[in-house]
Amino acid sequence: MAQVHLLRDAESPGFEEALEAELEDAGFKQGMTVAVKLHMGEGKGMFRPELAKRAVSVLTGLGCKPFLFDTIVMYPGPRHIKAGYKANALLHGFTENKMGCPVMISDDYVTLKTAHMDVEVSKEMAEADAMLVLTHFKGHDCASFGGSIKNLGMGCASPKSKRDQHKLGMPKVNEKCTACHICEEVCPFKVIKVKDKCVINESRCMGCDTCYYNCPHDALEISVNFETLLCEAAWAALKSLEGKPVYYVNDVRHITKHCDCFPFPGDPVAKDVGIVMTSDIVAADKASLDLSIKQEGKDFYKELHHHDPYLSIKEAQRQGMGKEEYSLVEI
Ligand code: SF4
Numbered sequence: 001m002a003q004v005h006l007l008r009d010a011e012s013p014g015f016e017e018a019l020e021a022e023l024e025d026a027g028f029k030q031g032m033t034v035a036v037k038l039h040m041g042e043g044k045g046m047f048r049p050e051l052a053k054r055a056v057s058v059l060t061g062l063g064c065k066p067f068l069f070d071t072i073v074m075y076p077g078p079r080h081i082k083a084g085y086k087a088n089a090l091l092h093g094f095t096e097n098k099m100g101c102p103v104m105i106s107d108d109y110v111t112l113k114t115a116h117m118d119v120e121v122s123k124e125m126a127e128a129d130a131m132l133v134l135t136h137f138k139g140h141d142c143a144s145f146g147g148s149i150k151n152l153g154m155g156c157a158s159p160k161s162k163r164d165q166h167k168l169g170m171p172k173v174n175e176k177c178t179a180c181h182i183c184e185e186v187c188p189f190k191v192i193k194v195k196d197k198c199v200i201n202e203s204r205c206m207g208c209d210t211c212y213y214n215c216p217h218d219a220l221e222i223s224v225n226f227e228t229l230l231c232e233a234a235w236a237a238l239k240s241l242e243g244k245p246v247y248y249v250n251d252v253r254h255i256t257k258h259c260d261c262f263p264f265p266g267d268p269v270a271k272d273v274g275i276v277m278t279s280d281i282v283a284a285d286k287a288s289l290d291l292s293i294k295q296e297g298k299d300f301y302k303e304l305h306h307h308d309p310y311l312s313i314k315e316a317q318r319q320g321m322g323k324e325e326y327s328l329v330e331i
Pocket residue numbers: 173176177178179180181182183184194197198214215216217218219220
């Protein structure tokens with residue numbers, strides 16, 4: 001069972017102390033190149049640069065050679081091309097000078113086969129000796145929450161593989177549709193119109209399957225769900241690093257409704273929890289969910305997104321990426 005460390009005061013030096021001990025324990029060693037995966041921000045949401053810098057200092061203190069990286073995105077916007085993402089990163093303070101290590105936007109890939117996809121994952125990541133996954137934990141319109149699983153699944157994949165995750169699980173409408181309008185109300189992307197029956201705008205559908213989970217008449221069908229695809233892509237990222245140390249830091253603060261891919265992810269929808277750290281990706285996200293939900297006294301992710309956030313936890317465990325049981329240690 002994974003030990004999950006919770007640091008409520010993110011500003012305390014306990015962060016550096018705990019991270020150093022944990023990374024050593026996980027096998028991070030002098031001379032290793034370490035891919036540090038993080039989201040450097042579309043707009044206001046991102047992994048905080050000051051915390052990323054502190055994590056980089058821990059790595060360099062251990063004699064590792066870290067580099068920050070992210071991949072380009074599938075949708076139009078600044079981060080769709082390397083130069084645009086670099087400019088965004090610069091704007092948000094992610095520069096070699098400020099971070100103390102190179103900052104790389106990856107657009108070269110290696111391909112790994114999963115049950116439903118050929119997943120293209122970052123080549124620079126696959127060639128590193130170890131990986132540190134830094135994740136801002138928040139809501140997400142497709143999976144209900146965005147944590148470490150999403151950071152690897154979407155975040156390490158090529159635009160084509162991101163698109164596959166959003167498109168292969170698109171629902172189809174069958175003859176049982178009663179035109180009740182529920183799907184229209186819950187679709188986070190407002191791409192359903194119901195007149196005589198439900199009609200999905202397939203070119204704008206993001207394959208989240210929220211309509212499918214909420215249809216009371218079994219009128220929507222899917223061949224695979226979003227969480228399966230997301231977890232397969234995360235599994236591919238981890239497979240590309242097989243046998244190498246990987247460690248997870250979830251920053252469970254400033255929890256917004258939307259993910260950091262939105263220019264305006266919104267104001268916080270829950271109180272800050274703190275920093276969650278562990279070597280198990282499933283335990284990292286499960287603990288972050290449990291702690292934030294317990295603190296609010298309700299599953300606000302489900303309330304906001306009409307979609308069970310624990311689906312990806314169960315799926316990641318089913319795919320063998322880790323275990324949802326954990327023991328919590330407050331530091
Ligand atoms: S929720 Fe189901 S039954 Fe209702 S309109 Fe949508 S597809 Fe049809």
